[in-house]
Amino acid sequence: MANLSTDHQLTALEKQLLNNATALVPYLQKFGRLIDEERHIPEEVIQKVSDAGLFKLGTPKKYGGHEVSIRAMVEIISEVAKGNGSVGWVVQIINGNNYTASLSFPSQVLDSLFSQEEEVRFCSVLAARKAVVKKVDGGYWVEEGFWGFGSGSKHATHALLNLNEVKSMQESGNLGMTLAIVPMSEVTIVDDWYTMSLKGSASNSLELKNVFIPDQYVVTQDTEQISSLSAELKGRDRYRPYVQLITSITTGISAILGLARGAVEYFVEKAPLKGITMTVHTSQAAVGHIQYKVGLAAMKVESAHLHISRAIDHMERHVQNAEIFSLKELAQLQTDMTYAAMLCWEAVDMLMAESGGSVIADSNRLSQIFRDIRGGSNHALTTASTGLELYGRVLLGLPPQHGMTLAYVSSLRTTTGAEANS
Numbered sequence: 001m002a003n004l005s006t007d008h009q010l011t012a013l014e015k016q017l018l019n020n021a022t023a024l025v026p027y028l029q030k031f032g033r034l035i036d037e038e039r040h041i042p043e044e045v046i047q048k049v050s051d052a053g054l055f056k057l058g059t060p061k062k063y064g065g066h067e068v069s070i071r072a073m074v075e076i077i078s079e080v081a082k083g084n085g086s087v088g089w090v091v092q093i094i095n096g097n098n099y100t101a102s103l104s105f106p107s108q109v110l111d112s113l114f115s116q117e118e119e120v121r122f123c124s125v126l127a128a129r130k131a132v133v134k135k136v137d138g139g140y141w142v143e144e145g146f147w148g149f150g151s152g153s154k155h156a157t158h159a160l161l162n163l164n165e166v167k168s169m170q171e172s173g174n175l176g177m178t179l180a181i182v183p184m185s186e187v188t189i190v191d192d193w194y195t196m197s198l199k200g201s202a203s204n205s206l207e208l209k210n211v212f213i214p215d216q217y218v219v220t221q222d223t224e225q226i227s228s229l230s231a232e233l234k235g236r237d238r239y240r241p242y243v244q245l246i247t248s249i250t251t252g253i254s255a256i257l258g259l260a261r262g263a264v265e266y267f268v269e270k271a272p273l274k275g276i277t278m279t280v281h282t283s284q285a286a287v288g289h290i291q292y293k294v295g296l297a298a299m300k301v302e303s304a305h306l307h308i309s310r311a312i313d314h315m316e317r318h319v320q321n322a323e324i325f326s327l328k329e330l331a332q333l334q335t336d337m338t339y340a341a342m343l344c345w346e347a348v349d350m351l352m353a354e355s356g357g358s359v360i361a362d363s364n365r366l367s368q369i370f371r372d373i374r375g376g377s378n379h380a381l382t383t384a385s386t387g388l389e390l391y392g393r394v395l396l397g398l399p400p401q402h403g404m405t406l407a408y409v410s411s412l413r414t415t416t417g418a419e420a421n422s
Helices: 012-029 032-038 043-051 070-083 085-104 107-114 166-172 223-227 235-250 253-273 288-321 327-353 365-377 384-395 403-416
Strands: 122-125 130-136 139-147 158-162 177-183 188-190 205-214 218-221
Touching: 012 043, 012 070, 032 085, 032 365, 043 085, 070 085, 070 235, 070 253, 070 288, 085 107, 085 122, 085 158, 085 177, 085 235, 085 253, 085 365, 139 158, 158 205, 177 205, 235 288, 235 327, 235 403, 253 288, 253 327, 253 365, 288 327, 327 365, 327 384, 327 403
Parallel strands: 122 158
Antiparallel strands: 130 139, 139 205, 158 177, 177 218, 188 205
16 A cells, blocks of 8 residues: 655655665564464564664664654555564664664663664663662662563563653643663563454563662753753754654554554455355445445545654654644644554454454464454553543543643643643
8 A cells, every 4th residue: 555655755764775675575464373372572583673673673773773753663564464463563662762762862771772783672660560769879770660561572682661650640730751771681471462453563561679770860841941942953853842742653553553454454455355155246436335344444544644654744844843742743743643543543444344254263363463453452542442532521621631731731831831732
């Protein structure tokens, strides 16, 4: 399926990386059943993805990465997800986290991290289920901590963990994050990822016990982000004040878009060769209501892509002009992601309903897409009901309920004394 004319917006390097991802699609599709059965991605697949340069999309160029645009990251990762949802999800998470880490931590920390010979890959969990943390001389002592879900943790070198507990954040209303970098050698991966969806992402829980984290490896994502906003910032540094909002775009929607694109392509490929049981129809492609459903499904996916593109356009405009988001703009950007996820899910669900009884087999590719996109669409950053409630509340003049929105507005008030304009 065409990417709605985004090709002209990519650099030559980004186009090459997109081609690398496209070339991997048939290879990844062959591993679909094995990935689900084994509940992880084989190392040979991880190596293929690495050799194609697809774990360095969000890594700065100064550290040997590709530093692609947000738009290119979405397009490239969605292509990977057409090959396999779990692989697409892990590639998405690692790149999004590498991007977040590189924008959040000081250069001396990044110099130390990326100077190692091994390819740096971050997994993350942005809220702790349990965290007993004490501030001590020179850093933080984590007596006990438990985080779920750590997508990509089996293939990560470091974890990016929020040291704040979900419950305490909700009760206090302070939704800013305290992010800590922890080497995976200090992390225990708890084998508890038994699911119907994205089985190979191995999104297991992560556990820390009696671990010291030096001060330089901990940052607080609150007032320092907005207060650093300035037209004088250059290049990649311009994105630093917007890092929490960028997370909304780079974590979740890319793989969902790719899964939906893959579903439409698969159905279109099979429809001419597949009849409809208990009817005289020997080809689905010749049946009117199937034609209608394919057209509607394709339009839903393309509409989702337009919402994602709008969000990226708004982000890029604000970054280049060093502008603060108004509350309505903020809500719209986050809702674009969740609404796009809903459209993608609806498209796949519609095609699933027209695929007959054989589609329930685990080995059926559309069945795997259906399971994977359902789980992906339930991610906290892509849940449609949460996003639509946010947008509705803001349009009705009510305060937002969304954690990221509240954290951004709180930061704005604290650092500038201003209110976000509606």
